[in-house]
Amino acid sequence: MRWKPLLAALGTAALLAAIPLLQRALGFSVYYLVFLYFIFFWVAQATSWNLFSGYAGMFSFGQVAFLGTGVYTVAILIMRYGWSLPAALPVAAALAGLLAFTVGWIVFRLRSLRGELFSLFTLVVGIGGGYVANSTPWIDGGQGIALTRVGYPALFESMTEYLYYLGLGTAVLAVSVAAAIQYSRLGRGLFAIHDDERVAEGLGVPTFRYKLTAFTINGLLAGLSGGIHAVQMNYVAVDSVFTLHFSLYAILMSVLGGTRHWMGPILGALVIHSLSDRLASAGFSELQQVITGSTLVIIILFMRDGIYGRLRDRLQPTLVLMAVTALVQWLALRPVDGLTLLTITVFVALAMLLLPPAVYDRVAAAWRPRFSSGSGMGSAL
Amino acid sequence: MNQHDVILECRHVGKHFGGLQALHDVSLTLRRGEILGLVGPNGSGKTTLINVISGYLPCDQGQVLFEGRVISGMEPHKIAAAGISRTYQIPHPFRGMTVLENVMVAAQFGHAHGRPRDLAAYAMQWLDFVGLGAFAHRPVGSLNLHQLKFLEMARALAARPKVLMLDEVLAGLNPGEMEEGVALVARIRDTGTTIVMVEHIMRAVTSLADRVVVLDQGKYLAEGPPAEVLRRPEVVKAYLGSDYHA
Numbered sequence: 001m002r003w004k005p006l007l008a009a010l011g012t013a014a015l016l017a018a019i020p021l022l023q024r025a026l027g028f029s030v031y032y033l034v035f036l037y038f039i040f041f042w043v044a045q046a047t048s049w050n051l052f053s054g055y056a057g058m059f060s061f062g063q064v065a066f067l068g069t070g071v072y073t074v075a076i077l078i079m080r081y082g083w084s085l086p087a088a089l090p091v092a093a094a095l096a097g098l099l100a101f102t103v104g105w106i107v108f109r110l111r112s113l114r115g116e117l118f119s120l121f122t123l124v125v126g127i128g129g130g131y132v133a134n135s136t137p138w139i140d141g142g143q144g145i146a147l148t149r150v151g152y153p154a155l156f157e158s159m160t161e162y163l164y165y166l167g168l169g170t171a172v173l174a175v176s177v178a179a180a181i182q183y184s185r186l187g188r189g190l191f192a193i194h195d196d197e198r199v200a201e202g203l204g205v206p207t208f209r210y211k212l213t214a215f216t217i218n219g220l221l222a223g224l225s226g227g228i229h230a231v232q233m234n235y236v237a238v239d240s241v242f243t244l245h246f247s248l249y250a251i252l253m254s255v256l257g258g259t260r261h262w263m264g265p266i267l268g269a270l271v272i273h274s275l276s277d278r279l280a281s282a283g284f285s286e287l288q289q290v291i292t293g294s295t296l297v298i299i300i301l302f303m304r305d306g307i308y309g310r311l312r313d314r315l316q317p318t319l320v321l322m323a324v325t326a327l328v329q330w331l332a333l334r335p336v337d338g339l340t341l342l343t344i345t346v347f348v349a350l351a352m353l354l355l356p357p358a359v360y361d362r363v364a365a366a367w368r369p370r371f372s373s374g375s376g377m378g379s380a381l
Numbered sequence: 382m383n384q385h386d387v388i389l390e391c392r393h394v395g396k397h398f399g400g401l402q403a404l405h406d407v408s409l410t411l412r413r414g415e416i417l418g419l420v421g422p423n424g425s426g427k428t429t430l431i432n433v434i435s436g437y438l439p440c441d442q443g444q445v446l447f448e449g450r451v452i453s454g455m456e457p458h459k460i461a462a463a464g465i466s467r468t469y470q471i472p473h474p475f476r477g478m479t480v481l482e483n484v485m486v487a488a489q490f491g492h493a494h495g496r497p498r499d500l501a502a503y504a505m506q507w508l509d510f511v512g513l514g515a516f517a518h519r520p521v522g523s524l525n526l527h528q529l530k531f532l533e534m535a536r537a538l539a540a541r542p543k544v545l546m547l548d549e550v551l552a553g554l555n556p557g558e559m560e561e562g563v564a565l566v567a568r569i570r571d572t573g574t575t576i577v578m579v580e581h582i583m584r585a586v587t588s589l590a591d592r593v594v595v596l597d598q599g600k601y602l603a604e605g606p607p608a609e610v611l612r613r614p615e616v617v618k619a620y621l622g623s624d625y626h627a
Contacts, residue, residue, distance in 0.1 A: 188486055189490065195477050199473045201458050202435055202458075202461055203486055203540060204458050204461035204462045204490035205490050
């Protein structure tokens with residue numbers, strides 16, 4: 001039962017690995033690779049956030065601190081000490097993991113720092129990171145660091161392609177770790193902590209150790225992904241790295257997608273980033289915050305378990321609807337921009353998933369003969 | 382089995398919340414295989430004592446010993462792993478899980494007797510034991526109070542405790558459900574589990590308990606066979622005078 005979505009995810013990853021080769025052969029726009037890189041980046045960020053905060057139900061706003069540690073470690077090691085990216089990445093992950101471990105050790109020891117106070121503490125760590133970087137000359141000191149002359153192996157055709165594969169690899173790693181945790185003893189313990197921490201402890205769940213372990217893994221993965229992102233950013237500055245929007249988007253994507261399943265953050269990242277990207281390219285980037293904010297409100301009001309829960313129950317009809325939507329656009333709007341087509345398709349699917357169960361059931365009942373075999377596949381998720 | 386083999390012992394246990402002395406110099410022993418009734422009027426410290434034994438609250442004075450080892454001051458999950466399990470007066474199920482998954486958590490983390498290999502099958506045995514087998518795959522939100530209380534017991538049992546502390550599992554049940562509950566506690570004892578039972582319903586205490594300890598205002602008041610102890614004048618007085626007839 002649990003293997004089908006995992007196989008689907010691995011199959012998708014294999015297809016994605018082939019896309020740069022297709023791009024070389026067919027010569028379509030390199031922007032598709034950049035777009036997908038950002039999806040991978042957000043999948044890694046949201047997934048790493050979710051495997052602690054989502055599973056255990058303790059919202060951390062410290063994501064940006066781990067990501068920022070990764071970004072600055074790579075920027076400093078490459079530009080000041082002449083390291084290569086592959087050598088710098090493990091250090092970036094380790095330092096961010098160490099930061100998470102230290103913060104976690106302090107906050108989880110103090111029994112009074114539960115719930116909201118945990119969130120507040122991590123928020124302070126996230127904001128404090130920016131001040132430290134800004135006022136410390138050997139980190140940034142307000143100058144920023146330009147990542148020039150970063151090389152890539154000859155195997156790849158361009159820096160874009162290199163980052164694409166690094167991003168894909170990190171996303172696959174993060175998702176695999178999150179899936180492995182979900183089905184393990186650690187995952188069951190985290191879900192129990194989510195529902196009732198004291199009862200969990202009373203049943204033998206070592207809550208301190210489990211929270212610390214998951215939070216440290218969150219830091220490691222976020223730092224690794226941040227390290228790669230330093231090269232993508234090209235010019236690293238406190239204002240663009242230590243912004244709360246990294247924490248908020250990781251949270252938003254996980255909550256939108258569904259926090260109790262490893263697939264949730266993937267779905268959330270896909271929806272939110274494709275929307276942001278299309279809005280930005282249409283010149284409405286200032287609308288991004290408004291739309292993403294209201295999306296979150298709608299989700300919390302009408303779809304508490306996130307996209308994942310609804311998609312599991314409505315998988316086959318949703319896939320059919322997406323295929324039809326894509327086909328109609330392809331025929332009606334030729335030549336069509338691939339990313340716009342993807343975004344519209346995703347949003348038509350989202351609208352269908354947002355239908356309240358009462359309405360959906362009525363519609364589905366009318367279509368029952370056609371989708372009678374659908375339940376089997378849906379329950380596979 | 383030696384009737385006088387002590388499994389759990391409280392020595393001069395004290396606990397206060399600010400100025401309120403919830404427990405004052407309470408000493409008692411629990412013998413392997415028995416059902417000990419822990420009774421007393423509201424606010425007498427029964428639930429606080431359970432919270433202290435399970436490590437949920439640290440005690441200020443005294444010690445708790447389990448199988449000869451001091452457990453007071455240990456982290457609650459270690460006390461649980463040593464073989465002490467409890468239920469809550471107000472049921473605290475894991476709301477995001479199914480009935481079966483609730484019990485699986487206990488099966489996975491309680492391991493006084495080693496960990497079972499097939500968690501779901503093992504958890505299912507305990508659901509059947511308390512009569513909730515048919516509800517295994519339901520969300521806990523669909524259970525009523527009586528079922529939630531029995532789920533508490535299934536969850537506590539799936540940890541295979543040596544000592545099970547039941548905090549008012551019969552309170553709020555109708556007469557039929559209570560019969561069921563009394564029979565269930567008796568069956569739990571038959572599995573060899575030692576039971577501490579906090580209970581207000583005296584009929585249940587007298588029919589189940591081998592011995593009772595009476596607490597009053599955080600102090601140890603009396604101890605002995607239920608029918609006899611509950612007739613003692615000081616115990617009757619603690620329950621507010623003449624209203625109560627054993």
